[in-house]
Amino acid sequence: MSSEPTTAAVGSARPRIEGRLKVTGAARYAADEPRPDLAHGWIITATVARGRIRDIDVSAALGMPGVLGVLDHRHAPRLNPQAGNYFGPDGSLLLLQDEVVPYAGRPIALVVAETPEQARAAAEAVRVTYRPEPHDVDFRLDHPAARPASTAFGPEADTGDVEAELAASAIVVDQRYRTPEENCGAMEPHAATAWWEDDHLHAVDSNQGPFSVSQVLATLFEMDRDWVHIRAEHVGGGFGAKGMCGPQMILAAMAARRFGRPVRVTLTREQVFLSTALRPPTDQWLRVGADTDGRLRAIHHRPAFALSPLAEYIEWCSEQAMTLYAAPAIRTELTAVPLDILPPSPMRGPGATPGSFALESAMDEVAERLGLDPLELRLRNQPAVGPVSGRPFSSRRSVACLREGARRFGWAGRDHRPRTRREGHLLIGTGMATTSFSAGVFPSSASITAEADGTFTVAIGATDIGTGARTALTAVAADALGVGTERIRIRIADSDLGMAWNAGGSRGTTSWSFAITEAAKALLERLEEPVRPVTATVDTSALIDYRPEKERHTYSAVFAEVSVDPATGEVRVRRMLGMFAVGRVINPLLARSQVVGGMIMGLSMALHEEGLRDPATGRQVNADFAGYHIAAHADVPDIEADFVPDYEPDDPLGLNGLGEIGTAGTAAAIANAVWHATGTRQRILPIRLDRVLETVTSGVRAGGLGVA
Numbered sequence: 001m002s003s004e005p006t007t008a009a010v011g012s013a014r015p016r017i018e019g020r021l022k023v024t025g026a027a028r029y030a031a032d033e034p035r036p037d038l039a040h041g042w043i044i045t046a047t048v049a050r051g052r053i054r055d056i057d058v059s060a061a062l063g064m065p066g067v068l069g070v071l072d073h074r075h076a077p078r079l080n081p082q083a084g085n086y087f088g089p090d091g092s093l094l095l096l097q098d099e100v101v102p103y104a105g106r107p108i109a110l111v112v113a114e115t116p117e118q119a120r121a122a123a124e125a126v127r128v129t130y131r132p133e134p135h136d137v138d139f140r141l142d143h144p145a146a147r148p149a150s151t152a153f154g155p156e157a158d159t160g161d162v163e164a165e166l167a168a169s170a171i172v173v174d175q176r177y178r179t180p181e182e183n184c185g186a187m188e189p190h191a192a193t194a195w196w197e198d199d200h201l202h203a204v205d206s207n208q209g210p211f212s213v214s215q216v217l218a219t220l221f222e223m224d225r226d227w228v229h230i231r232a233e234h235v236g237g238g239f240g241a242k243g244m245c246g247p248q249m250i251l252a253a254m255a256a257r258r259f260g261r262p263v264r265v266t267l268t269r270e271q272v273f274l275s276t277a278l279r280p281p282t283d284q285w286l287r288v289g290a291d292t293d294g295r296l297r298a299i300h301h302r303p304a305f306a307l308s309p310l311a312e313y314i315e316w317c318s319e320q321a322m323t324l325y326a327a328p329a330i331r332t333e334l335t336a337v338p339l340d341i342l343p344p345s346p347m348r349g350p351g352a353t354p355g356s357f358a359l360e361s362a363m364d365e366v367a368e369r370l371g372l373d374p375l376e377l378r379l380r381n382q383p384a385v386g387p388v389s390g391r392p393f394s395s396r397r398s399v400a401c402l403r404e405g406a407r408r409f410g411w412a413g414r415d416h417r418p419r420t421r422r423e424g425h426l427l428i429g430t431g432m433a434t435t436s437f438s439a440g441v442f443p444s445s446a447s448i449t450a451e452a453d454g455t456f457t458v459a460i461g462a463t464d465i466g467t468g469a470r471t472a473l474t475a476v477a478a479d480a481l482g483v484g485t486e487r488i489r490i491r492i493a494d495s496d497l498g499m500a501w502n503a504g505g506s507r508g509t510t511s512w513s514f515a516i517t518e519a520a521k522a523l524l525e526r527l528e529e530p531v532r533p534v535t536a537t538v539d540t541s542a543l544i545d546y547r548p549e550k551e552r553h554t555y556s557a558v559f560a561e562v563s564v565d566p567a568t569g570e571v572r573v574r575r576m577l578g579m580f581a582v583g584r585v586i587n588p589l590l591a592r593s594q595v596v597g598g599m600i601m602g603l604s605m606a607l608h609e610e611g612l613r614d615p616a617t618g619r620q621v622n623a624d625f626a627g628y629h630i631a632a633h634a635d636v637p638d639i640e641a642d643f644v645p646d647y648e649p650d651d652p653l654g655l656n657g658l659g660e661i662g663t664a665g666t667a668a669a670i671a672n673a674v675w676h677a678t679g680t681r682q683r684i685l686p687i688r689l690d691r692v693l694e695t696v697t698s699g700v701r702a703g704g705l706g707v708a
């Protein structure tokens with residue numbers, strides 16, 4: 001087929017395809033799916049953190065208007081205990097299977113009625129009694145149950161002689177850094193509308209990967225995967241919490257089967273907090289030793305995170321210690337602490353985000369101890385090859401991010417001593433951090449059909465959770481086929497479209513683009529044939545090199561300026577600048593939006609977000625947006641984000657992932673700026689007013705700054 005010469009779509013800034021649908025309210029989300037004869041489920045969650053259900057008295061509820069019934073462990077459909085997630089078998093999927101309560105917020109019953117209001121009213125009439133058992137939600141690194149974390153992501157680092165290098169160091173920073181439980185907080189609450197037809201399960205669900213959700217459901221209900229049909233056309237954010245098969249989906253599927261009708265389950269905001277996903281708290285011990293010239297001698301990182309005995313999980317906080325800096329000795333000891341909490345899940349740059357807060361705070365402390373520019377400290381310790389793996393880097397534009405970021409931010413000429421800038425009664429400071437996030441591709445399949453009218457239909461089981469995936473993939477397909485984007489029709493977000501990786505791990509777009517590019521190649525070879533429509537389908541499983549000989553990451557340098565009010569403890573971020581190296585950028589408009597969003601999440605982590613658990617009940621007490629603070633518009637300053645020229649040599653399109661690299665690194669840059677403003681370290685997130693007041697006010701008294 002001949003085509004007009006077209007402008008390359010990849011690399012040009014274009015608004016998102018579905019923007020109009022979204023702003024006019026025409027885009028349908030999982031809870032908007034119209035179904036005839038639809039019934040509604042209302043979840044009842046456990047109020048104790050550990051124990052057993054003694055009784056669920058449904059007698060009053062069953063007599064209430066519109067009630068179809070109540071599902072609980074005594075008669076819910078049986079689920080296959082083999083079902084799991086990325087890390088193996090996952091007991092959090094096995095809802096309503098027994099009387100055991102493993103955490104507060106565990107769904108223990110589903111009331112089904114004609115309307116959501118009737119279901120909710122009946123749920124309030126259900127009486128649950130428990131045999132409580134002692135719970136443990138007391139998270140700390142030295143918890144007696146602490147054990148080595150799974151090494152499914154790779155072995156721990158153990159190079160050189162850490163103790164000898166620390167002993168020989170001119171200075172050693174030896175500190176603990178802590179981050180709290182956090183919640184993903186997507187705007188759209190988890191919802192699913194499910195129905196059965198001829199023993200096939202159909203659903204519209206809010207998730208980050210309909211194919212992987214269909215796989216989990218097929219295992220849970222012991223059926224052929226092809227008989228599970230999951231769609232997730234529009235998703236109002238995920239941030240990790242929709243990466244797995246959620247409770248709304250499992251319970252809606254169970255209830256739809258039991259009552260023989262379509263059933264919708266929509267979580268309340270509180271249930272999203274208590275029953276879906278969290279980032280585990282971390283307690284990280286770090287020792288970093290350096291010579292007087294700033295050359296690192298040793299990094300010892302021992303981060304602990306909490307998990308649940310229900311499922312294995314890895315919050316890989318030690319990844320950056322193996323990647324970012326050269327040092328003769330590096331040791332990591334990732335530690336897991338099982339507690340009676342909601343099982344954690346990936347969230348907004350899992351591992352790297354809390355991990356880089358610790359490492360990049362410690363690096364700032366090294367610079368402080370040496371009286372060195374923190375930017376210069378980073379530049380002096382750049383590795384030539386992977387510091388632990390010894391493997392070469394594919395593309396490593398870390399220094400470019402640091403230098404260009406410093407130039408644009410105006411870092412030169414900064415007085416590196418703390419508490420040297422004031423405006424009126426405000427203390428002003430600047431800080432920076434750098435980080436990496438691992439990149440790569442996972443298997444996906446794509447089909448492209450050349451239609452009789454000269455258009456192309458591109459089908460891939462991708463999801464667009466607000467990132468602009470549809471728009472990016474349209475551009476990739478157009479270039480791969482050598483046609484304009486107006487001739488591309490993209491179909492995504494349906495498990496029937498074939499195996500595909502999730503919108504997750506900053507690997508969605510790279511994985512899907514790879515499959516689309518390969519499918520386009522296969523199709524172009526067949527276009528000489530006169531038959532239309534003609535379809536080419538490619539599965540990249542066999543094309544991916546799982547043991548690349550190189551380290552592949554994205555990089556960032558983030559700079560922040562803050563003001564601190566010593567009278568109130570209030571920290572305001574005044575401006576932030578991030579420079580990113582993410583390989584080739586498909587769409588600068590959407591890519592910038594991704595990393596700006598990521599930086600806002602990092603700001604939110606630094607200053608606001610904190611899931612608080614009551615030790616007495618084991619229950620999260622601030623499970624709503626009034627109590628769990630997330631940065632709002634008024635908290636978000638002037639943010640600038642841009643990309644250094646980059647091209648990933650190991651990717652057919654030169655791509656690496658982006659999204660999560662925007663979040664990781666930002667909290668440390670802000671915490672380091674707070675130190676620069678005040679002269680006191682904030683090693684516990686979030687940097688709350690009371691924490692600032694406690695340290696800064698005592699500093700003010702001691703230092704006689706002359707402000708009240």
Ligand code: MOS
Pocket residue numbers: 208238239240241243346347348349350503504505506660
């Ligand atoms: Mo994610 S935290 O990449 O789902």
